[in-house]
Amino acid sequence: MSVAIEASGVSAVFDQRVGTFGVHRRVVAVDDVSLTVKEGIALGIVGESGCGKSTFARLLLGLLAPSGGDVRVGGHELQAMDRRARARLIQPVFQDPASSLNPRRRVGEIVALPLRAAGVARGERRERALLMLSRVGLAPEMAGRYPGQLSGGQRQRVAIARALVLEPRILICDEPTSALDVSVQAQILNLLAELRASFNLTLVMISHNLAVVEHVADEVAIMYLGRVVERGEAGSVFAAPRHPYTKALLASVLTPEPGLGLPELPLGDAVPDPANIPAGCRFHPRCPAAIARCATEAPARGDVECHLVQPVPT
Numbered sequence: 001m002s003v004a005i006e007a008s009g010v011s012a013v014f015d016q017r018v019g020t021f022g023v024h025r026r027v028v029a030v031d032d033v034s035l036t037v038k039e040g041i042a043l044g045i046v047g048e049s050g051c052g053k054s055t056f057a058r059l060l061l062g063l064l065a066p067s068g069g070d071v072r073v074g075g076h077e078l079q080a081m082d083r084r085a086r087a088r089l090i091q092p093v094f095q096d097p098a099s100s101l102n103p104r105r106r107v108g109e110i111v112a113l114p115l116r117a118a119g120v121a122r123g124e125r126r127e128r129a130l131l132m133l134s135r136v137g138l139a140p141e142m143a144g145r146y147p148g149q150l151s152g153g154q155r156q157r158v159a160i161a162r163a164l165v166l167e168p169r170i171l172i173c174d175e176p177t178s179a180l181d182v183s184v185q186a187q188i189l190n191l192l193a194e195l196r197a198s199f200n201l202t203l204v205m206i207s208h209n210l211a212v213v214e215h216v217a218d219e220v221a222i223m224y225l226g227r228v229v230e231r232g233e234a235g236s237v238f239a240a241p242r243h244p245y246t247k248a249l250l251a252s253v254l255t256p257e258p259g260l261g262l263p264e265l266p267l268g269d270a271v272p273d274p275a276n277i278p279a280g281c282r283f284h285p286r287c288p289a290a291i292a293r294c295a296t297e298a299p300a301r302g303d304v305e306c307h308l309v310q311p312v313p314t
């Protein structure tokens with residue numbers, strides 16, 4: 001199985017000015033992450049808000065140039081590819097279809113737009129757009145409607161059709177169900193699973209919710225304050241999490257708060273701040289298993305980044 005995505009030592013660092021006096025902050029959103037995704041695999045990337053997962057998605061899409069390291073997609077250096085070549089290889093689906101779809105264009109035009117940008121002839125554009133709408137479960141008459149005339153679930157189907165109309169090899173979905181009603185979320189996840197199989201896609205699914213990722217992922221990467229702190233085969237990570245942060249995330253899924261999308265994590269009040277990453281293990285202020293060494297010494301790099309977890313012999 002060849003490699004679809006290879007991120008090597010990728011970082012994203014931003015300088016921010018905040019407050020009335022423009023106080024300077026250096027934000028390390030992604031910190032030296034290396035990760036490969038094999039062709040045809042569905043990788044779930046999970047973490048709390050602010051863990052760097054959406055910034056990492058933007059790096060994988062080439063929408064953001066890394067501050068360090070590089071991303072290769074299909075064997076090509078992403079930043080060196082032109083936009084057309086990139087669009088044929090990798091496409092995004094974002095969280096909120098209401099803001100990612102142009103409200104002044106009809107659905108048919110929205111889905112056909114990537115084909116126009118790729119130089120496909122007008123007649124063929126229409127035919128392929130209608131075909132793709134049917135693949136995502138939308139009737140042909142939807143092509144004449146505006147996004148504002150559709151439900152949230154229908155809008156996300158349009159966004160998926162637009163992403164797939166060029167038949168890319170890789171789809172990056174950043175919280176694709178978070179803006180939807182609970183009743184529609186499973187339908188969209190099922191649709192993504194179906195389309196992944198029929199288009200033989202490599203899929204990266206980014207979510208704050210392990211339950212969403214569990215639905216589709218073969219492999220999982222858990223992010224905390226810009227680092228991947230645990231990665232592995234999804235079934236193993238869900239059945240026997242090894243990093244204390246993964247355990248806390250799983251505990252939050254097992255004891256959800258009714259009516260709330262994101263349950264409180266059993267981790268105390270220390271909200272993680274990418275502009276103020278703790279010394280030692282970055283998770284130590286919240287870690288229920290922390291030992292003295294954790295405050296001063298960062299754990300070794302590996303599949304599980306924790307002093308208490310021994311590497312699995314290869």
Ligand code: SF4
Binds near residue numbers: 283
């Ligand atoms: Fe917790 Fe220490 Fe492991 Fe970090 S290294 S996750 S603080 S036990």
